[in-house]
Structures are given as C-alpha cells and as structure tokens.
Amino acid sequence: MSAEPPAAEPAVETGDVHDPSTEPWRRLNPLMLLVHPLRELIRYLPVLLIALVAGAAGGEPWWAYVLSGLGIVFGILRFFTTTYRITPTHVQVRSGVLNRRTLSAPRDRIRSVDVDATLLHRVFGLAIVKVGTGASHGQEELALNAVALRDLPALRSELLRLAPPDASAGAEPPANLSRWSPRWVRYAPLTLSGVASIVAVVFFVVQLNFFEGGVLTRLAVVQQGIGWVTHLPLLVTALWGSIVLVVLASAVAMVRYALSYGRFSIHRAGPHTLHISHGLLRARQITLDETRLRGAQLSEPLSLRLAGAASAHAIMTGLGRQRGGVALLAPPGPREEAVRIASVVLGGSEPLDVELITHGRRAHRRRYTRAASFAGVLAAAALVLQLSGIVSPMVWWAFVVIVPASAMLAADRWRGLGHALLPGWLIARSGSLNRKRAVLATEGIIGWTIRRSFFQRRAGLATLIATTAAGRHRVVIPDLPQDAVWPIVEAVSVRHEVAGDAAPVDAAGAASQSVRADRS
Amino acid sequence: MSTVAGSIAALVREPSGRPSTRAVRFWAWDAAVGWTFFAALQLLWMLVADAWTQPLHLAGLGLTVVAAVVHVAVMPRWRYRVHRWEITEDAIFVRSGWFTQETRVAPIARLQTVDSRRGFLMRMMGLTSVTITTASSAGALTIHALDDAVAREVVAILAEVAQHSEGDAT
Numbered sequence: 001m002s003a004e005p006p007a008a009e010p011a012v013e014t015g016d017v018h019d020p021s022t023e024p025w026r027r028l029n030p031l032m033l034l035v036h037p038l039r040e041l042i043r044y045l046p047v048l049l050i051a052l053v054a055g056a057a058g059g060e061p062w063w064a065y066v067l068s069g070l071g072i073v074f075g076i077l078r079f080f081t082t083t084y085r086i087t088p089t090h091v092q093v094r095s096g097v098l099n100r101r102t103l104s105a106p107r108d109r110i111r112s113v114d115v116d117a118t119l120l121h122r123v124f125g126l127a128i129v130k131v132g133t134g135a136s137h138g139q140e141e142l143a144l145n146a147v148a149l150r151d152l153p154a155l156r157s158e159l160l161r162l163a164p165p166d167a168s169a170g171a172e173p174p175a176n177l178s179r180w181s182p183r184w185v186r187y188a189p190l191t192l193s194g195v196a197s198i199v200a201v202v203f204f205v206v207q208l209n210f211f212e213g214g215v216l217t218r219l220a221v222v223q224q225g226i227g228w229v230t231h232l233p234l235l236v237t238a239l240w241g242s243i244v245l246v247v248l249a250s251a252v253a254m255v256r257y258a259l260s261y262g263r264f265s266i267h268r269a270g271p272h273t274l275h276i277s278h279g280l281l282r283a284r285q286i287t288l289d290e291t292r293l294r295g296a297q298l299s300e301p302l303s304l305r306l307a308g309a310a311s312a313h314a315i316m317t318g319l320g321r322q323r324g325g326v327a328l329l330a331p332p333g334p335r336e337e338a339v340r341i342a343s344v345v346l347g348g349s350e351p352l353d354v355e356l357i358t359h360g361r362r363a364h365r366r367r368y369t370r371a372a373s374f375a376g377v378l379a380a381a382a383l384v385l386q387l388s389g390i391v392s393p394m395v396w397w398a399f400v401v402i403v404p405a406s407a408m409l410a411a412d413r414w415r416g417l418g419h420a421l422l423p424g425w426l427i428a429r430s431g432s433l434n435r436k437r438a439v440l441a442t443e444g445i446i447g448w449t450i451r452r453s454f455f456q457r458r459a460g461l462a463t464l465i466a467t468t469a470a471g472r473h474r475v476v477i478p479d480l481p482q483d484a485v486w487p488i489v490e491a492v493s494v495r496h497e498v499a500g501d502a503a504p505v506d507a508a509g510a511a512s513q514s515v516r517a518d519r520s
Numbered sequence: 521m522s523t524v525a526g527s528i529a530a531l532v533r534e535p536s537g538r539p540s541t542r543a544v545r546f547w548a549w550d551a552a553v554g555w556t557f558f559a560a561l562q563l564l565w566m567l568v569a570d571a572w573t574q575p576l577h578l579a580g581l582g583l584t585v586v587a588a589v590v591h592v593a594v595m596p597r598w599r600y601r602v603h604r605w606e607i608t609e610d611a612i613f614v615r616s617g618w619f620t621q622e623t624r625v626a627p628i629a630r631l632q633t634v635d636s637r638r639g640f641l642m643r644m645m646g647l648t649s650v651t652i653t654t655a656s657s658a659g660a661l662t663i664h665a666l667d668d669a670v671a672r673e674v675v676a677i678l679a680e681v682a683q684h685s686e687g688d689a690t
Binding site for chain 1: 531619620621622623624625626627632654655656657658659661
C-alpha cells in the first residue's frame with residue numbers, strides 16, 4: 001500500500017490519557033445552558049402530553065413533572081461538567097455528570113469533521129462538531145456540543161490541520177459539484193421513507209395506548225372515529241384506507257426529503273477535501289478527507305429504479321458507526337446526476353458504467369430455487385395455519401400474487417447480479433428491492449472471506465466477501481462460480497514476483513514451518 | 521506491503537494446519553452442554569405449566585432430543601474434517617465451519633491484534649482459540665481449538681510480525 005500515508009499511532013486511545021500538555025481545558029458555548037434544558041423539555045414533551053391527557057382522564061401525573069424537572073437539572077449540569085481542549089497532539093473531551101469519562105483522539109488520526117445543527121442549535125447560532133477518527137468500530141464518537149457558528153471555520157481548519165481560512169483570499173468561489181433542485185422531491189415517495197414513518201408512528205401510538213391502559217380509546221374523538229369507520233362497508237374502508245395511506249405516506253416522505261436533503265450542495269473545498277452540506281431545518285455539514293476515500297456506492301432500490309432514479313454514497317474510512325461508514329454524495333434523484341457526482345469523486349466514470357461479468361447458469365438457477373423455497377416456506381406456513389383453523393382456505397388466493405411476484409423478483413435479482421475487476425477497482429452489484437452497486441478501491445481491501453453454504457457447494461458456487469476498513473466493512477459478491485473466486489483474490493492481493501525469485505522462500509519463514517503441525 | 525508474494529492459489533485450497541485432535545471431543549461436549557441447557561429450559565416450562573402429558577410439549581422435547589443427538593454425533597467430526605489453518609510469511613489462511621464453510625485470508629501486513637481465548641471447557645481439555653483482527657470488523661480470523669502449546673507459538677509469531685507491519689488501511 002504505497003499510497004497509504006503511514007499510520008502514526010497504532011490505535012485511537014480512550015480513557016484517561018496522560019498528556020503532558022498544559023493546554024487549559026475549555027468550556028463549550030454558554031448558550032448551551034439554555035439549549036440543554038430546552039432539549040430535555042422537548043424530549044419529555046410526549047410524556048408531558050400524555051400526562052395532560054391522562055390528567056384529563058383522571059389521576060395526577062406527578063411523576064411526569066418530576067422527570068422533566070430532573071431532565072432540566074441534568075441539562076444544566078451537563079454544561080458545567082463538559083470541557084474540551086486541543087493540545088498539540090490530541091483532542092480531548094471530558095464529560096459526564098455521574099460517570100466521568102475522557103474521550104481522546106490523536107490529532108493526526110482525525111479523518112473528518114461533521115457539523116450538525118438541530119433547529120434549536122440554529123436558533124442560538126450554535127452547531128455540534130463531531131470528530132471522526134480512523135477507528136470506525138467499537139469507538140465512541142467525539143463530539144463538541146456545541147460551539148458558536150462563527151468559531152466554526154477556525155475550529156474546523158484547526159482540527160483538520162488545514163491552512164487557516166483567509167478572508168481576503170475568498171475571492172475564488174469553490175468548485176461546486178452539484179446543487180440541489182427542489183424538483184427532486186418528486187422522487188421522495190419512492191424511497192418508502194413515508195411508509196416507514198407511518199409504521200413507526202402507529203407502533204408508537206399502539207405502545208402508548210398499551211402502557212397507559214387505553215388512554216386513547218377513552219378519548220371521545222377516537223371513540224367517534226372508531227364508531228364511524230366500523231359502520232362503513234369493508235370494501236369502501238379498504239379502498240379509502242389505502243388511498244389515504246398512499247397520499248399520507250407520500251406527503252410525509254416529501255416533507256422528510258425536503259427537510260433532510262434541502263439545500264444539498266457538494267463542493268471541493270481543497271485539493272483533497274470535499275465539503276457536503278444539507279438540511280433545511282437541521283443543517284449538516286460534512287468535511288471529508290478525500291485521501292480516505294475507498295470507493296463509492298450507487299443505490300438503486302426497485303421503486304427508485306423504475307423512475308430512473310438513484311442515490312450515491314462515498315465509501316470512506318474513519319466515518320464512524322453512525323452513518324455506517326458512508327457519506328451521502330447524491331440524495332435520491334435523477335440517476336445520471338448520482339452517477340455524475342460519484343464519477344467526479346472517484347475520478348472517472350468507468351467503474352460506474354463498465355459492463356459487469358455475470359455469474360453463469362448455476363447462479364441463474366439458484367435465484368429461482370431460492371425464490372421457490374421462499375414461496376415454499378410461505379406455503380408450508382399457510383398449510384399449518386389453515387389445518388389448525390387459524391386462517392380460512394381463502395389464504396391460498398394470496399399465492400396467485402406471491403408466486404409470480406417471487407419469480408419476477410428472482411429474474412430481477414439475476415439481472416442485477418454481477419461483478420467486475422478493473423485496475424484498482426473491484427465492482428460488485430446485487431439485489432433487486434435494494435440493489436446496490438459497490439465500487440471499492442482494491443488498495444482498501446484488507447482480507448477475503450469465501451463462504452459456501454451446503455447448497456452453494458452442491459451448485460459449485462461461493463460468496464466472496466472483500467473486507468475493508470471503509471464503509472460497511474465488507475463488499476459482498478454473492479454466488480460467484482467457484483472457479484472465478486481465486487483468480488479475483490489473486491489478482492487483487494497477490495504481488496507477482498519478477499521471474500527468478502518467484503519461489504516463495506522460507507528463509508524467514510519460521511512462521512510457515514514450525515507451527516504447522518499439531519502436536520497432540 | 522499489503523500484497524501477498526507468490527501464488528496463494530495452490531496453498532489456499534488446502535492449508536496444512538489442523539485443530540487439535542481433542543477438538544472433536546471439545547465440540548461434542550460444547551454442543552451437548554448447549555442442548556442440555558435448552559432441554560432443561562423446556563422441562564422447566566413443562567414444570568411451570570404443569571404440562572407433563574400435553575402432546576405438543578412432549579413432541580417439542582422429543583424434537584430437541586433428536587436434533588441434539590444428530591448434532592452432537594455429526595457436527596464435531598464434520599467440523600474437524602473442514603477446519604484448516606496456515607500462517608505463511610505474508611498471509612494467514614483459516615477455513616472453518618461445517619454446514620456453511622468459510623475460508624478467510626488476510627495479509628499479515630494488515631493484522632492488528634492477536635487474542636487467545638480459552639473457555640472453561642477448553643481449559644479442561646488444554647485447548648486455545650486464537651483470534652486475529654484486522655482493521656475491518658468483518659475480517660477477524662479465528663483459528664479454533666488449537667493445542668495450548670501450538671497456540672502459544674502462533675501468538676508469539678504473530679505478535680512479532682504485528683510489530684513490523686505498516687499501514688492498516690484505515
């Protein structure tokens with residue numbers, strides 16, 4: 001890995017680091033004295049609302065007030081107990097009211113700086129600064145919550161060790177890669193995020209009702225609503241229900257889309273720095289060190305694909321758990337736009353539009369056997385349920401839909417399945433409902449897993465997984481013909497010696513010889 | 521150096537190291553303990569529900585016993601046939617599993633930590649498992665059920681190598 005800058009320290013340290021530095025500990029912005037308690041109050045708002053409803057239905061909800069009061073006190077204490085400092089070598093944050101802890105990150109390990117500002121933070125002109133380090137798993141996030149917006153540029157360049165921002169040199173506008181268009185909102189309903197939100201809300205309401213002993217059903221409005229719906233004929237209810245659901249889900253999805261991706265922009269802030277910002281109410285800014293880029297990923301879920309849309313993410317190291325190691329490059333929008341931005345970031349469009357190698361006849365058949373076994377399992381479940389009298393025989397009509405749908409899904413999964421190996425890039429695509437094309441830099445691959453289930457062995461197939469420290473830590477190529485596996489591993493990981501010293505020598509190889517045999 | 525010298529293809533298909541011969545016994549006992557615990561839970565449920573004669577409960581218990589016997593009889597030997605490992609100058613190879621089998625390869629230059637682990641049962645049988653982690657959470661390699669002495673040697677060699685490695689691709 002010659003392109004890799006040498007790692008200066010073996011790992012990010014946590015716990016109490018004995019830094020000899022005498023750098024004084026700094027407090028965060030005092031406006032947090034207002035933000036913390038307000039946040040706690042907002043968090044307890046649902047509880048307080050229930051308390052009011054329950055109070056109206058009888059019973060004094062004193063516990064809700066105690067809880068909110070405690071939250072406010074803790075919010076204030078949080079400000080006084082959190083301090084940070086930036087020493088020449090480390091960034092350290094001390095926090096915790098009861099359990100004190102110190103998070104510490106070596107500064108030469110800082111890979112990204114995120115700025116996250118909720119609506120509340122923005123009202124006060126504040127933002128949370130999150131520091132991403134090389135360690136991307138099992139690591140707590142180092143966050144400064146919060147600093148004033150005007151201190152941000154200086155802090156960011158201090159953390160990333162960039163040249164300090166020069167106000168006079170700001171004449172040249174940064175090279176903008178993409179600008180958000182409000183028309184993209186039309187793709188929002190296809191992301192199914194609205195359906196997910198509605199399911200979450202319904203789940204929450206049902207839970208609430210359960211824990212509060214049927215508070216909601218005691219309300220007159222709800223009772224009237226239920227009474228009204230139960231008097232409608234079944235077909236009308238189903239029809240109207242689905243229309244309302246679709247409209248509602250679409251509306252929710254569009255609002256969510258606009259709120260989180262509104263004003264999306266991505267531009268190059270320096271020779272190796274990408275700057276991404278988005279969000280209408282909650283504003284997020286992400287600064288990425290491009291030397292940490294290990295590839296890109298194009299997501300084309302079935303619903304988006306049918307409308308010619310896609311989204312793109314960058315696969316990076318050191319992004320932390322929260323976003324699964326990927327950074328948004330293009331929100332769900334026109335496919336050409338997503339491909340264009342990803343190509344610019346990757347430095348070429350070839351990995352994204354090269355023709356993929358298909359996996360052969362047996363992988364093709366396996367798509368259908370798997371779809372058939374899925375339908376088979378459903379059929380077995382239906383049979384058991386019907387025989388035990390839980391469902392009526394009408395359930396078999398569902399298979400008029402299930403069987404063709406699984407076959408179509410299998411066909412689409414087959415169309416999506418493929419891989420390619422370009423100089424420097426490994427490309428894998430799979431899936432149908434959630435199709436993804438992952439492009440991974442071969443220099444970022446740090447190991448391989450070849451997995452073969454019993455059925456895959458019988459079919460002569462294997463799943464090849466390239467492991468990496470970036471993104472989701474793995475890129476999976478499913479159902480590769482067995483003979484195609486080792487050539488890929490070799491092409492990526494084997495350095496072919498110049499003829500002459502080609503034979504692997506065991507001179508230093510105590511490793512290979514001495515421990516091989518089992519003594520027992 | 522991130523890459524592996526020479527041809528790994530020939531080697532990887534059949535790494536030469538095997539687990540300790542006591543591993544078969546260990547896996548059998550390990551599985552037996554697990555199944556016993558599961559059966560005990562089922563019996564406890566029957567006791568609490570006072571359902572000693574209910575056909576559904578009895579069928580469940582019977583199913584557990586059959587599955588346990590088959591698993592304990594088949595799995596350890598199958599596993600022993602599959603498990604292989606080898607450490608060469610520049611890479612580590614581990615094959616494991618039984619019904620689903622996995623081969624893992626990691627260049628030695630990428631190795632980060634080496635842990636050895638011995639559970640209670642393993643200590644009784646003098647066995648140690650060695651886990652080698654890389655910078656990828658998906659890329660840990662475990663050499664299962666090694667003889668204690670062999671495991672110590674493996675750890676010593678890998679610890680030595682780890683010191684000289686550069687760049688973990690983070």
